[in-house]
Ligand SMILES: Cc1cc2nc3c(=O)[nH]c(=O)nc-3n(C[C@H](O)[C@H](O)[C@H](O)COP(=O)(O)OP(=O)(O)OC[C@H]3O[C@@H](n4cnc5c(N)ncnc54)[C@H](O)[C@@H]3O)c2cc1C
């Protein structure tokens with residue numbers, strides 16, 4: 067019995083959400099009185115793999131096969147399931163990232179494991195193994211109780227936090243056999259905006275709605291986001307009108323996020339929008355209509371014209387940083 | 389002898405139809421989930437163990453509408469057929485009829501309560517095993533349990549590629565070119581042969597049923613098959629509603645700059 071965490075790499079580096087998953091997996095290993103191993107697939111330097119020790123991984127399996135350089139969920143799932151068997155791991159943790167969502171269910175089926183996606187808390191073990199997860203697009207939480215021998219948990223970004231817990235790590239090369247039938251999906255191209263904070267991982271998000279009138283007015287949204295190291299988001303009608311890309315649309319039919327700070331500018335706060343953002347820790351609403359429903363779920367509110375209010379905030383932030 | 393020859397030519401004729409069908413007409417299966425309307429206020433009964441369905445309107449899961457709309461586009465002009473499948477009890481039939489009204493050719497309902505993702509995926513995989521589909525499409529997630537689980541589970545059970553959370557899908561009859569979402573960008577993937585994809589926004593514009601669609605939906609075939617038994621791996625034991633937020637602290641617009649100080653020293657988020 068042990069815990070295995072899959073550490074997703076992006077161009078040979080680990081993001082904060084990975085260290086968060088390792089921290090979470092370590093806490094589960096402690097709970098279970100066992101050790102934590104990590105599995106990394108793709109080319110990652112040992113110096114980067116050693117970082118995983120800071121958060122409690124005592125062993126890292128590295129898989130560097132050339133055919134596995136790019137993420138193909140079918141093949142990666144086989145490798146992770148094999149690693150779990152080799153390590154005798156019965157709890158597998160991964161990040162509930164875009165790739166993680168395509169991976170966790172395949173790993174679960176291979177290991178005949180129950181799966182909790184979108185976990186937001188550590189498991190509780192009195193009266194069964196239960197994990198709290200998001201449900202109904204942020205309108206509720208569900209407690210999933212797993213009864214299977216093996217268990218797979220996909221952790222929501224920003225739900226647990228990064229916790230240092232230094233362990234000494236050993237790095238071990240793992241060379242599983244890769245079936246060619248697992249590699250029929252071929253990655254042709256990867257396009258990634260490197261200078262931007264990605265929305266699902268962001269700790270701060272600045273979001274704009276129809277109140278901003280048109281795409282030409284997003285300059286101040288982006289400036290505010292840049293100053294805060296934040297990602298930008300938008301409401302559905304904004305992406306429907308192509309003012310912003312679909313990948314920025316948050317809400318029930320867009321991405322659900324839970325940053326530490328969500329700033330909503332010119333967004334009314336319709337129930338479908340709130341569904342995707344209501345689990346943000348602090349919500350700031352800027353809207354000229356005092357009756358806007360968003361104020362009911364906001365922590366801080368400014369009733370006013372965004373075109374006057376936002377520049378003031380930008381100026382204050384510049385002064386604060388100076 | 390004469391009869392024999394006729395018989396043989398009839399067999400050849402059938403065989404050519406079969407070949408024609410296999411080669412030219414692509415078969416698409418779209419998995420549709422029956423979910424509470426997006427405006428539903430979510431409450432629970434039985435000491436928070438059960439979702440309160442009283443007064444709830446059900447709809448086709450919005451992402452599944454996108455998947456279905458793309459399937460219909462791909463099949464247009466006699467290029468293929470679109471079958472929708474739902475795992476659910478008889479109460480889901482209005483949702484299935486809605487999918488038929490949007491433009492699916494026929495429908496399957498696997499009769500059984502959709503207990504969890506593994507149960508649902510097993511039913512769909514069982515059906516797909518005995519009915520040769522070229523493409524299986526799902527939504528990126530169901531808006532009730534938000535698992536993003538069913539699609540990749542079906543892929544695994546059928547041992548075919550599954551591409552999750554896609555925003556573009558082109559298909560030339562044998563090879564698909566797919567864009568999938570990744571953090572801060574996109575990835576272009578190509579697959580030949582059978583595959584499954586789960587669709588997000590961008591894949592297609594959701595189609596709205598027209599009068600003709602609504603009329604014909606009533607008579608399109610809806611076949612009911614019984615669910616197979618599946619071992620239980622877990623269940624939802626309880627629900628919680630998020631803690632209500634305290635009341636909003638209003639900052640006058642004239643002193644909007646005060647927000648920064650509050651976020652820094654009071655909320656401690658910047
Ligand atoms: C099935 C379904 C799914 C949906 N899913 C989503 C979803 O995932 N995400 C989502 O966001 N929506 C979703 N919606 C749409 C949702 O119902 C709302 O229509 C949408 O969120 C409204 O967007 P908005 O707040 O930008 O625009 P509006 O509702 O038009 O609000 C604009 C706001 O801006 C304010 N405003 C105007 N001018 C100014 C100014 N100068 N300064 C400051 N404030 C100003 C106004 O007072 C108003 O409150 C969905 C709807 C349906 C039916």
Ligand SMILES: Nc1ncnc2c1ncn2[C@@H]1O[C@H](COP(=O)(O)O)[C@@H](O)[C@H]1O
Nearest residue numbers: 419421475526527529530535536537538
């Ligand atoms: N009961 C069901 N019947 C048919 N398809 C389903 C069902 N539940 C989920 N799906 C499909 O699986 C996708 C992902 O659902 P989920 O894993 O619940 O988030 C949905 O968008 C549907 O395409």
